[in-house]
Amino acid sequence: MNSALLVNISRFILLLAIQIIIFNNMNFLGFISPFPYLLFIILYPVNGNKSGLLAASFLLGLIMDMFSNSGGIHATACLVLAYFRPSIFKFAFGLSYEYQTIKLNDVLTPQRFSFIAFAVIIHHFTLFFLEAFQVSLLLEALLRTVLSTLFTTITCIIIIYLIKPNKR
Amino acid sequence: MQQIFYFIFKNSNKLLFLLLLGISLSLTIQSHSFHRSKIISSANFLSGGVYERVNNLNEYLNLKIENDALALENAKLKSMLFNLKDSSDIKRLDSIKGVKPEDLLVSKVIRNSYSVHENYLTLNSGELQGVKPDMGVINSLGIVGIIENTSAKYSTVISILNKKSQINAKIKKSNHFGSLIWDGKSTGFVQLIDVPRLASVRKGDTIVTGGQSVIFPENIGIGTIDKIFTEEKNNYYTINVKLFNDMTNLGHVYIIKSKDREEITNLEKREKDE
Numbered sequence: 001m002n003s004a005l006l007v008n009i010s011r012f013i014l015l016l017a018i019q020i021i022i023f024n025n026m027n028f029l030g031f032i033s034p035f036p037y038l039l040f041i042i043l044y045p046v047n048g049n050k051s052g053l054l055a056a057s058f059l060l061g062l063i064m065d066m067f068s069n070s071g072g073i074h075a076t077a078c079l080v081l082a083y084f085r086p087s088i089f090k091f092a093f094g095l096s097y098e099y100q101t102i103k104l105n106d107v108l109t110p111q112r113f114s115f116i117a118f119a120v121i122i123h124h125f126t127l128f129f130l131e132a133f134q135v136s137l138l139l140e141a142l143l144r145t146v147l148s149t150l151f152t153t154i155t156c157i158i159i160i161y162l163i164k165p166n167k168r
Numbered sequence: 169m170q171q172i173f174y175f176i177f178k179n180s181n182k183l184l185f186l187l188l189l190g191i192s193l194s195l196t197i198q199s200h201s202f203h204r205s206k207i208i209s210s211a212n213f214l215s216g217g218v219y220e221r222v223n224n225l226n227e228y229l230n231l232k233i234e235n236d237a238l239a240l241e242n243a244k245l246k247s248m249l250f251n252l253k254d255s256s257d258i259k260r261l262d263s264i265k266g267v268k269p270e271d272l273l274v275s276k277v278i279r280n281s282y283s284v285h286e287n288y289l290t291l292n293s294g295e296l297q298g299v300k301p302d303m304g305v306i307n308s309l310g311i312v313g314i315i316e317n318t319s320a321k322y323s324t325v326i327s328i329l330n331k332k333s334q335i336n337a338k339i340k341k342s343n344h345f346g347s348l349i350w351d352g353k354s355t356g357f358v359q360l361i362d363v364p365r366l367a368s369v370r371k372g373d374t375i376v377t378g379g380q381s382v383i384f385p386e387n388i389g390i391g392t393i394d395k396i397f398t399e400e401k402n403n404y405y406t407i408n409v410k411l412f413n414d415m416t417n418l419g420h421v422y423i424i425k426s427k428d429r430e431e432i433t434n435l436e437k438r439e440k441d442e
Contacts, residue, residue, distance in 0.1 A: 021222055027283045050181045058188045067215045068281065069288035069324060071199025075192035083185045131284060133200050137352075 004045060012060065015040050020067050023155070031144065034151040036159055037064065038123050041082050042116060043160075046089065057082035070131065077127040081119055088118050108157060120152045121145070199286075209317045209324050210279065210290045216322030220292055223278040234419045241308045273297060273423040275305075278322075282329055282416050285352045289313060289325040291421065299323045302383060304424040310389040310412040311335070311377060312421050328358055329415050337390055338378040342367055345378045348390065348409070355415050357394060360407040367405065369396055375409050382429045 019037035026033050041057050061075030068074070092115035124145045132141040176183065210216065227234075275297075279290035293299055295318050305312040305325050313325040313333065326333050328350060335348040337360055344367035346360040360375060373393045379386035395408040 020218065031283045033283060051184050054181065054184050054188060058192065061192065065195070066212070067210055067218070068284075069210050069290075070284070070286070072192040072195025076189065076196055079185065079188050079192055083189075130196050131286075133196075137285075 004048070008040075008044065008048075008056075011043065012040055012056065016060065016063060019064070024068065028151065029147075032147045032151055034148065034155040035123070035127075036152060036155045038078065038081060038120065038152070039156050039159060041078060041085065041123075042119050042156065044085075050086075053082050053085070054079065073127055073130040076130055077123045080126045081123040084122060085119070088115055088122070091115075092118065108161075113157075116156055117149070117153050120149050120156065124149050124152065210288070211294065211317040211319040211322045211324045213319065213321075216278070216290060216292070216294075216319065219279040219290055220322075223276070223292075230419065233417070237308070237419070271425045273299065273425055274420060275299075275423055276420055277418045280416070280418050282327070282355045285331050287327040287329045288316070289327055289418065291315075291323050291325060291423070292321070293423070294318050294321045294323045296320055298425060299423055302429075303426070304384040305421050306384070306388055306424065307413065307418065307421045310391065311384060312413065312415075312418065314383055315423065327415065328411075329355055335384070336378040336381040337375055339363070339367060339369060339393075340374040340376045340387070342369075344369075345380060346405075346407070348375075356411055358391070358409050358411060360409050361404065363405040363407060365398070365403045365405065369393060369405060369407060371396070375407075382426065382432045383424075385424065385426070 015037045019035065023034050023036060037060065040060055041053070044053050044056075057078040058075055061078035062072070064070075064074035064078075065072055092111050125141075128141040128144045128148070129138070132138065210219070273293065275291045275293040277289050278292045281287045281289070289305075289312070291299075291305070299315060299318050301315050301318060303315045305315060311328060313327040313330070314335075315323050316326045317324045328335065328348065331350060331352055333348075333350065336345060337348040338345045344363055346363040348358055348360055350358045363369065371393050375390045375393065377384040377386060377388045377390060389412050391409040391411040391413075393407055394410040397406040397408070399406060
């Protein structure tokens with residue numbers, strides 16, 4: 001239990017640090033920046049404490065909001081993603097996911113890819129819709145969602161591959 | 169009673185989710201609807217400290233550009249000084265019109281954002297240096313924004329590239345006033361709205377701050393006219409203004425500490441109370 005907790009805490013801090021120091025300064029075409037910090041929510045243990053995940057993602061989003069002066073949009077988006085995570089698991093891996101041993105940081109399969117992509121889409125849509133906060137800007141929010149989803153998904157997969165423990 | 173406890177225990181996750189969602193949504197709505205008093209902002213010990221460290225590193229990479237800008241400003245000031253008939257009267261010269269030198273506070277941008285609709289900067293000076301909310305922020309080229317939140321050592325600035333910002337501005341040669349807003353599209357352009365049709369505007373005219381606000385002194389540069397649109401519905405122009413400043417590349421800035429402001433706001437308050 002302790003080692004899992006330690007891994008999660010260090011992941012929390014490390015992902016926030018690289019997000020704030022590196023990825024927040026990235027602006028492709030002026031407005032697309034990847035948000036790989038949500039890997040924390042994606043990689044949280046499948047059978048881990050659910051209230052723990054909710055509280056941790058809220059805190060994660062709140063710290064992001066503090067650093068980017070954005071009110072509460074990251075907190076809301078992270079919270080929504082954390083809450084719907086079990087449903088995305090069911091969608092991507094089939095109904096009996098809890099009995100399998102799902103390891104996300106492993107070789108990329110269609111299931112793993114669809115899980116990551118859907119998680120990112122849900123997070124980004126909430127994020128950009130709340131950021132625009134007007135129906136008239138809905139189209140622009142959608143455009144940002146699509147483009148940023150692409151970049152975030154790619155960055156997430158690259159990071160998973162980079163930190164994957166080499167066993168084989 | 170037991171049933172209530174059972175219900176709470178059974179739905180604890182859902183209830184926790186709803187509680188946290190309520191908090192975060194109210195934070196979001198609060199930040200969108202009020203002009204100031206944001207609860208979560210980067211003017212605090214933790215994020216200010218982190219940004220200051222990161223910026224210290226970045227500064228080394230930008231030394232050359234920053235030096236060039238300073239040299240250019242120096243040359244401009246010197247040419248003004250030497251081309252004067254009586255160069256002994258430096259005190260009158262060594263200032264922006266309407267700003268006394270002791271009212272300017274030099275500060276540094278340690279975090280700059282320009283990719284979202286509501287952009288904020290973080291500066292490395294705060295209440296200890298005398299920064300208060302609603303002070304104007306400029307640099308050598310033109311205006312940058314207005315102080316929003318302050319902490320002991322840091323402060324956040326609502327950038328002119330922010331949909332919530334609205335600044336009084338005028339056309340330099342004709343004194344017609346308008347409001348400066350941003351449509352959220354390009355970082356190089358802002359919009360001047362509510363300029364009456366009577367005004368004669370031409371492409372290339374200079375836009376400066378107007379004297380109607382107590383935040384900025386009059387005649388601080390903003391940009392030049394790029395495109396002029398006429399609104400069909402009302403008799404006003406909407407003008408696309410090309411900024412003098414490159415808002416994506418900001419280094420040192422000046423904060424304007426106007427002593428007149430307190431006097432004016434006090435006076436206006438007294439007027440209202442009576």
